[in-house]
Amino acid sequence: MPSTTDLLLLCPVCREPLELLAAAPAGQSRLACRAGHSYDAARQGYFNLLVGKGTAFESDTADMVQARSDFLEAGHYRPLAAAVAAAVVPCLSEERAAVLDAGTGTGHYLRAVLDAAAAQHRRPVAAVGLDISKFALRRAARLNPEAVNLVSDVWQPLPLADKSVDAITVIFAPRNAAEFARVLRPAGRLVVVTPRTGHLAGIAAVTGMLGIEEGKETRLAEAMGSHFDVETSTDIEIPLALTRQEAASLAFMGPAGHHLRREDLSKRLESQPEPVQARANFRLTVFRPIKPAAT
Numbered sequence: 001m002p003s004t005t006d007l008l009l010l011c012p013v014c015r016e017p018l019e020l021l022a023a024a025p026a027g028q029s030r031l032a033c034r035a036g037h038s039y040d041a042a043r044q045g046y047f048n049l050l051v052g053k054g055t056a057f058e059s060d061t062a063d064m065v066q067a068r069s070d071f072l073e074a075g076h077y078r079p080l081a082a083a084v085a086a087a088v089v090p091c092l093s094e095e096r097a098a099v100l101d102a103g104t105g106t107g108h109y110l111r112a113v114l115d116a117a118a119a120q121h122r123r124p125v126a127a128v129g130l131d132i133s134k135f136a137l138r139r140a141a142r143l144n145p146e147a148v149n150l151v152s153d154v155w156q157p158l159p160l161a162d163k164s165v166d167a168i169t170v171i172f173a174p175r176n177a178a179e180f181a182r183v184l185r186p187a188g189r190l191v192v193v194t195p196r197t198g199h200l201a202g203i204a205a206v207t208g209m210l211g212i213e214e215g216k217e218t219r220l221a222e223a224m225g226s227h228f229d230v231e232t233s234t235d236i237e238i239p240l241a242l243t244r245q246e247a248a249s250l251a252f253m254g255p256a257g258h259h260l261r262r263e264d265l266s267k268r269l270e271s272q273p274e275p276v277q278a279r280a281n282f283r284l285t286v287f288r289p290i291k292p293a294a295t
Contacts, residue, residue: 008161009128009148012051013037018159020148045141046149048134049159058258059133065106067262068253069139071246072108076280079238083284084109084169084191085116091167091189092117097125098165100183101147102154103173104129107140110147113169128165130154158183167191172254175220181227181289189286190228194220196235196281200250203278207251207265220285228287236282241275250278 009018011033018039021030031047032038039047060068071077088099097117101110107129117125127147129140134151141149152159154176160183168180171193180190203209221230242250248266256265269276 008164010159011037012049012159044138046137048151050151062135064253065135067249069106071249081109081112083236085112087191087286088113088167089116093166099127099167100165101129101169104131104140105136107143109171111143177224177227184289192285194283196283199281200278203247207268209251209256231286231288234284238280240278244269247276
């Protein structure tokens with residue numbers, strides 16, 4: 001795990017800097033601030049920084065996380081992971097490089113970023129993986145042990161100091177523009193991936209997955225517009241040829257998993273010939289922070 005001095009983590013209660021303390025005799029690491037607030041690492045290696053009433057969002061279940069892990073580990077979205085890494089690595093500082101993966105899930109895309117940075121002979125990158133699902137973070141902590149993996153709510157003040165990261169990645173996750181702008185360095189970039197119209201349309205029609213709303217890209221730009229300008233926007237299309245089981249995992253790992261049972265999804269796909277043909281449509285948008293007006 002990297003030094004939290006590089007990450008400039010902040011206590012969610014008092015906003016004082018957090019320090020990573022050496023593992024206790026039982027082998028449990030701890031984050032603590034000088035005001036006396038402390039957060040023990042879970043046995044699986046992540047830290048829970050949720051405070052107060054918690055988040056209003058429903059976190060992914062263990063079964064949804066399992067489905068996502070199975071699908072991503074099979075490599076179906078490897079071109080997307082490569083595109084995310086290619087967008088992030090050039091933004092990293094030569095010294096004290098740091099990245100935040102907001103909505104890290106199982107840590108799949110952050111792993112791609114860290115591997116790409118290492119392949120280009122960069123110095124180690126301090127990384128934070130943030131999510132509200134402890135089930136997802138159990139896997140993220142195993143996949144990215146060099147990162148600090150945190151249970152935290154993106155709609156609360158982020159547990160990071162001002163201007164402390166070079167890049168923020170948000171892959172199919174909520175976006176808090178004001179907080180992202182606060183923690184991003186002036187030369188940093190925000191990399192956002194969203195599904196486009198027609199994304200997995202064939203599977204959605206069979207399984208009852210939620211469709212992509214028209215005008216989603218326009219609303220994204222408008223929501224970020226008070227803090228960010230669009231620098232580049234790239235469409236990524238990935239043809240998929242899946243088994244029925246893989247198609248069920250794909251449907252269940254997203255929002256549909258909150259209101260549909262895995263068994264029901266599998267039954268709806270029984271009549272589909274294999275391989276199940278589908279097309280994943282994504283948009284990767286790179287945002288740059290708006291420079292404050294000169295006074």
